[in-house]
Amino acid sequence: DGGITQSPKYLFRKEGQNVTLSCEQNLNHDAMYWYRQDPGQGLRLIYYSQIVNDFQKGDIAEGYSVSREKKESFPLTVTSAQKNPTAFYLCASSSLGQGAGLDTEAFFGQGTRLTVV
């Protein structure tokens, strides 16, 4: 079945540690995205990538890093510079372009809950 897989489902990080969240898709989508979800704030864009080996910062990129070495994979690293990393992280992918009939739906993974201990 086609879809997006995020792992792990739960992740615990100690103060000062870097952790990496995995996101893999087999939908042949060009674009991939990372969102952070906090209570009362909806989803906020961290990073996005339109093509392999290229990515752009979203609205809250500070303290995060990404890579896009393969079309299928877009891992997110939460670095020690992220002051408040406890949140729910969602990865998504979609096709690109614009026009009548073009499918622009974003598909989401099941998320990773990151907790600082």
Next chain:
Amino acid sequence: AQTVTQSQPEMSVQEAETVTLSCTYDTSESDYYLFWYKQPPSRQMILVIRQEAYKQQNATENRFSVNFQKAAKSFSLKISDSQLGDAAMYFCAYSYGGATNKLIFGTGTLLAVQP
């Protein structure tokens, strides 16, 4: 910058009744896409309905329909014959599409369905 506003943090509806969730947005673009996503307790984001701005006809998906008012920049979701399984967080989202297709989300409305 584009923004999406959901002014109802929480809503409640009786089973089998109809409820409308509100959403307004701000953009200077003339062509764009609007979405309603549902997030149940499992936290999986599920697309409920999509509207292309160039289409004047309101989108409908079974019990879900929208009232798209382009001039007013309003995009409300109507759920008819509400079911217990409709209880979830609902997010309104905007996308310009094009080269990035990134979504901008509202803060969500938590819908409770009373039996």
